Amino acid sequence: MGSDDHRFEKGFFTEKRLPVAEKYVEPPGRGKLFLVGGLGMLMVAGVFLANAGFGGGSAITHGPLSENHALFAGECSTCHTPWEGVPDGNCLECHQKFGSELGHYTFDRHYLFRSGDFDRSAPASQELPCATCHREHEGREAPLSQVADARCQACHGFASFADGHPEFEFAREELPDRSNLRFPHTLHVREMMDEYGLVDVEDACLRCHTPEPMGRFFEPISFERQCDACHLSSGTATPFLPLRTGAEGEPGVHTLAAIRAAGGPGTLWADFWNPNEFMEVPGQIRKRPVYHEDPWVLHNLRLLRQELYPGAQLADLLRTSTDVAQRDVPNLAREAAETLREQIQAIQGDPSPEVQAELRDLQELLAEVERRVERPFSIIDESRFRVRVADRAPGLATGELDEAAYLQVVDSLTASCQTCHVVDRATILRVQKDQRSLVRAEFDHRAHVIHARCLDCHSEIPIREFVAAGEDPPPELDRAEIQNLPTMESCLSCHAGQGPAARCVSCHFFHPDKEHWSNLSRFERRVP
Amino acid sequence: MKGHGRALSRGTGRLSGRKLPLATALVALLGLGAYVVGSITGELHPGSLLGLVFGIAAGVLLLLVMLYSVRRGLTRVRSMGRRKGYMQLHIWGGLLFLFLVLLHTGFRLPRGVFTWTLWGLSLWVVLSGVVGVLLQRSIPRILNSTATFEVHLHRIPELVTELRQRAESVAGNGSPRVRDFYERELAAEMAAPQMVGMALFRGWGGRGRLTSGMDLLRRTLPDEGVASLDELQALREAKRDMDVHFTLQRILRGWLWLHLPLSILLLGLVVLHVFFITYF
Numbered sequence: 001m002g003s004d005d006h007r008f009e010k011g012f013f014t015e016k017r018l019p020v021a022e023k024y025v026e027p028p029g030r031g032k033l034f035l036v037g038g039l040g041m042l043m044v045a046g047v048f049l050a051n052a053g054f055g056g057g058s059a060i061t062h063g064p065l066s067e068n069h070a071l072f073a074g075e076c077s078t079c080h081t082p083w084e085g086v087p088d089g090n091c092l093e094c095h096q097k098f099g100s101e102l103g104h105y106t107f108d109r110h111y112l113f114r115s116g117d118f119d120r121s122a123p124a125s126q127e128l129p130c131a132t133c134h135r136e137h138e139g140r141e142a143p144l145s146q147v148a149d150a151r152c153q154a155c156h157g158f159a160s161f162a163d164g165h166p167e168f169e170f171a172r173e174e175l176p177d178r179s180n181l182r183f184p185h186t187l188h189v190r191e192m193m194d195e196y197g198l199v200d201v202e203d204a205c206l207r208c209h210t211p212e213p214m215g216r217f218f219e220p221i222s223f224e225r226q227c228d229a230c231h232l233s234s235g236t237a238t239p240f241l242p243l244r245t246g247a248e249g250e251p252g253v254h255t256l257a258a259i260r261a262a263g264g265p266g267t268l269w270a271d272f273w274n275p276n277e278f279m280e281v282p283g284q285i286r287k288r289p290v291y292h293e294d295p296w297v298l299h300n301l302r303l304l305r306q307e308l309y310p311g312a313q314l315a316d317l318l319r320t321s322t323d324v325a326q327r328d329v330p331n332l333a334r335e336a337a338e339t340l341r342e343q344i345q346a347i348q349g350d351p352s353p354e355v356q357a358e359l360r361d362l363q364e365l366l367a368e369v370e371r372r373v374e375r376p377f378s379i380i381d382e383s384r385f386r387v388r389v390a391d392r393a394p395g396l397a398t399g400e401l402d403e404a405a406y407l408q409v410v411d412s413l414t415a416s417c418q419t420c421h422v423v424d425r426a427t428i429l430r431v432q433k434d435q436r437s438l439v440r441a442e443f444d445h446r447a448h449v450i451h452a453r454c455l456d457c458h459s460e461i462p463i464r465e466f467v468a469a470g471e472d473p474p475p476e477l478d479r480a481e482i483q484n485l486p487t488m489e490s491c492l493s494c495h496a497g498q499g500p501a502a503r504c505v506s507c508h509f510f511h512p513d514k515e516h517w518s519n520l521s522r523f524e525r526r527v528p
Numbered sequence: 529m530k531g532h533g534r535a536l537s538r539g540t541g542r543l544s545g546r547k548l549p550l551a552t553a554l555v556a557l558l559g560l561g562a563y564v565v566g567s568i569t570g571e572l573h574p575g576s577l578l579g580l581v582f583g584i585a586a587g588v589l590l591l592l593v594m595l596y597s598v599r600r601g602l603t604r605v606r607s608m609g610r611r612k613g614y615m616q617l618h619i620w621g622g623l624l625f626l627f628l629v630l631l632h633t634g635f636r637l638p639r640g641v642f643t644w645t646l647w648g649l650s651l652w653v654v655l656s657g658v659v660g661v662l663l664q665r666s667i668p669r670i671l672n673s674t675a676t677f678e679v680h681l682h683r684i685p686e687l688v689t690e691l692r693q694r695a696e697s698v699a700g701n702g703s704p705r706v707r708d709f710y711e712r713e714l715a716a717e718m719a720a721p722q723m724v725g726m727a728l729f730r731g732w733g734g735r736g737r738l739t740s741g742m743d744l745l746r747r748t749l750p751d752e753g754v755a756s757l758d759e760l761q762a763l764r765e766a767k768r769d770m771d772v773h774f775t776l777q778r779i780l781r782g783w784l785w786l787h788l789p790l791s792i793l794l795l796g797l798v799v800l801h802v803f804f805i806t807y808f
Contacts, residue, residue, distance in 0.1 A: 014677045016694070016766045018687050025680045030601070033784060037792030044793060045800050048642055052804070060804055062574075063639030080808045135573065139639060150571035 052076075063137035066144050079136070086131040105130065105511055113440065113512035133510070145505065152504040161495055161502035167488050169439050176481040177437065178324075180422050180429035183480040186466045186473055191230070193467070201467050202454045209435070209454075215446030220433035223292045232416065237288030238297070239412045240281065249395065251307070251406040253300040253413060255285055263350075265343030265362065266302075266316075269295040290416045293319060297413055298428075304410055305426035307401070311391030314384045320430035321387060328434075329382045333373045336385065340366040387425040437485055441507040451494070457486040552620040556627050559585075563631050574632055586628035587798055593621040594795060597788070619661055626654040646801055649794040656787040663783055667776045675769040681777040684721050688770050692718040695763045702756035709745055710760060718767055721774040 013020055051059040056074030065073050072078045078093075079086050088105075095105060107127045133147045149160065158164030166172065192204040208226045210219045223231075244252035254262070256278055259270040273296070279286050287296055302316050315321065317336035324332065344362050347355050395401035410426045411418070422429045448457070455464045461484045466473045495502040559582065566578040573579050596618035599608050608614075629650045638647045671678070679687065695718050699710035742761060746754055 014766060014769075016691065016763060018690060018766070021680070021683055025682055028682070028781075030597075030784070030788065033788040034597075034792065036785075037789030038796075040789055041793045041796030044645070045796050048797075048800060059641040061640045062643045076808065082807055085808065135575070137639070148571040150569070153570070 061137055064139050065136060066138065066142050067140050068144055069136060070140065086129065086136075088130050091130045109512055110510055146503075147505055147510065149504045152508075152510070156504075161504075161506075162492055162497065165488065168441075168485070170437055170483050170485065171487045175483070177432075177483045179432050179480045181431055181480045182418070182420055182422065184472065184475070184478045185461050185484070186463050186478050189463055189467055190470075190472070201464055205454045211445065215449075216442075216444045218435050218445070221431070221435065222433070227420070228292065231419065232290060232292055234289045236290045236416050238286050238290055239415060240284040240286045241412050242409060243280075243283055243285055244303075245283075249401050251304060251402070251409040253285060253409065254303060255280065256296065259296075259299060263347075265346055265358075266299070266339065268342065268346035270299075297417065300413055301410065301426060301428070304406060304413070305387065308393055308396065308403070308406055308426050309387050309391040310393050312387040315387045315427060318385055318430075319428070321385075321424065321427040324382070324430055324432070330373055332382055332385050333369055337366060337369045337373060340369065387427050437483060442509065443507065457490055458484045459486070460484045548616045548620045552624045555624060559628060559631050563634075567634075572634055574634070579632055579634070582628050582632040586625050586632055587802065589621050589625045589628060590795060590798060593618050593625060594791070619657070622654050622657050626650055642797075642801070642804070646794070646797050649790060649797065653787060653791045653794050656783070656790070660783050660787055663780055667780050671773065671776055675772050677769060679770065679773050681774065681781065684770050684774045684777075688718075688721050688767060691763050691767050691770070695760055695767075698756055698759045698763070702760075703749065703753040705745065705749065706753055706756045706760070709741070709757075713741060714760060714764060718764065722771045723775045723778065724768075724771045 011020060012018060048060050051057060057076045058074060061073075061076075064070075069079070079090050081087055081090060092105065133151045134144045135142075136144070153159070158166070169175065170177075188208070189201060189204040192198065192207050193201070196204075196207070198204050208221065210225070211217075212219055219225075242250075242252040244250075244254050244258070256270055256273055256275055259267055277287055277289065279288070287294070290297060298319060305312065306316065309315070314336065317339040318332060319335070340362055344359060344366065347359055347362075350356070393401055396403050406426070410423065414421070414423050414428065417423065417428060421431070461478050461482055462473060463478075466478075472478070494500055562578060563572065563582075566572045566576075570576070570578070574583060596611075596614040599611055599614040602608060629647070633643075633647065638644045695710065695714065699707045699714075702710075742757060746757055749757060
């Protein structure tokens, strides 16, 4: 331990007696570290700022743009406005070329989509910017339109498709199918199987329900494609119908010659019609064959309706009545406009002052209709096309007109029509051709037919059972009014838990179909 | 200002010890819980409400953590409280900062250059901080058990020069064989402080070979030559201890170069991040 004695000798330390410091050794400051850090920070920040200012922002973006917007890479100002983020106006520069209050991408449009219910709408101030739901810079493959359920759940208060999702409206409200047809499915399936020698019931379904090219929906039902082969053959005829005598209160039909002689809007067809199709006996007439949308039948039906319901003038512009889904309301106006054009064409060659005056009235009416159809914000009141009780002729109430006699003529005139069609108030009810019963959801058949057969889901009408038995079901089990659609329970048998896609956007669109403006038809609040 | 300092000091003082780790764990658990709930019930991303809360909390915490440097620079301002409290806040706050950053990013890797830089810097700064804590705790223990004395890093060159001069003097006054041995085996080692690779493991390579060379020489030298050789060996042992100090203290101080400048860079880029988010 002798060496330890030296260790603590004054002025020295260690065994080797090294000198202690003469003064306190100041620990080095950290100024150099801060200086290097600060300079490095300025340099790196400068690089990023320079990139933001002059380099197109490629380095400061927090991820690549989606493939939809990839061409805007390096052009930040296309979407971003300084201190405002991504205002909707920048999105609408491309996504909505027209500046409209109820544009395709507005929330009002969403609230009113297929509902026309103004109680659903919220102030525009509560609208969220596009970029809130459509998140960019998530990479090339990020699907912008696949919005997370959470965004929808901010307003729609249920947890998921499997937990609290409302039942489909038709099932919840027990709404009938508004096909407006007399159509027993089983009968048709059986006849189709016999006709074509089909073994599989589903093959018969597909004879009429023709998938669209993409397979998502079905083509609208068409008489010419689906019905014409069996219905209304050349032998189809009307019964003998009483001819119109001109006497007040005596219902009857007009001959072809009488229609030609009367002329007027909508009678141009009569000039070219074959008179040999009519068999006239004293006081009566019959027509053979009867065509689909036969002009003579429809013209006489219109004349009869005008006597029964003189107030329903706009109904004359349509071939059928107007009990249609909201989304089809503009189609009514288009059909009315087409009728007006035909009527104008028919009379415009007549120089007489009375006809020219009527022509001017028709042209003004057409212009008004066209204006309203093209302007989605204008009111299209489809009820004006409807034959209402209020339009009834006063004579029906007083007994001057014999309603039963009129209706008998109407029934006889439309007897061949009523094989399939429903006639009400001297009007053929409009057929729902598009076969789309879901109001707010879009069902993709293509994605489902791989896993299920048609009748696995469309089982409300027991087609398979009765076809197998070789029988037709009683009418109450097989009517066109029966919604032969699956309910939520059927959907949830697959789309629940960890099953297949059950996201909101799997079936719904936040922004409605661009082509369908009908949801705005009742938009009255903001119309000037 | 003094009032704020005292309050913070009291706060950090109270939270130091076991309370601060517990508070950190509690906040982290709360954050994780919010993250899990947010992920299940809603959409969670850096721009969502919860994501922004995590991001803002991380930014505020980064500023608080950096108060340690401020406190350290103001050694004479006692009203700011004890440095230890700030150090505790620096360590646990730093760890919490990284966790909040991960919550902010949703535990996803960034996609852009800037965000990668931010994310990488956050990770680097915190991990280098953890390494620093480990070094601060382990190096004094190694020195205590390895070296026979304590010495200030900045005095080492001066003292090594002293040792070298003494060694040269001993060798110059010794026999030619001792002088030759010194020039051949020891002169280079005694010339200047050296970083010794195995210092952290309490030894370094070559020691055995050199000792065996000295033993061989000692056996063949006359008695007066042996005394010179023993003196050289003692000086060399002292130099070895100097090198251990030199190595470990340089690691301890050099580590800071990997931590502090990048922390400043991180702070600057966080400010820039806030600017970009607000501007764009």
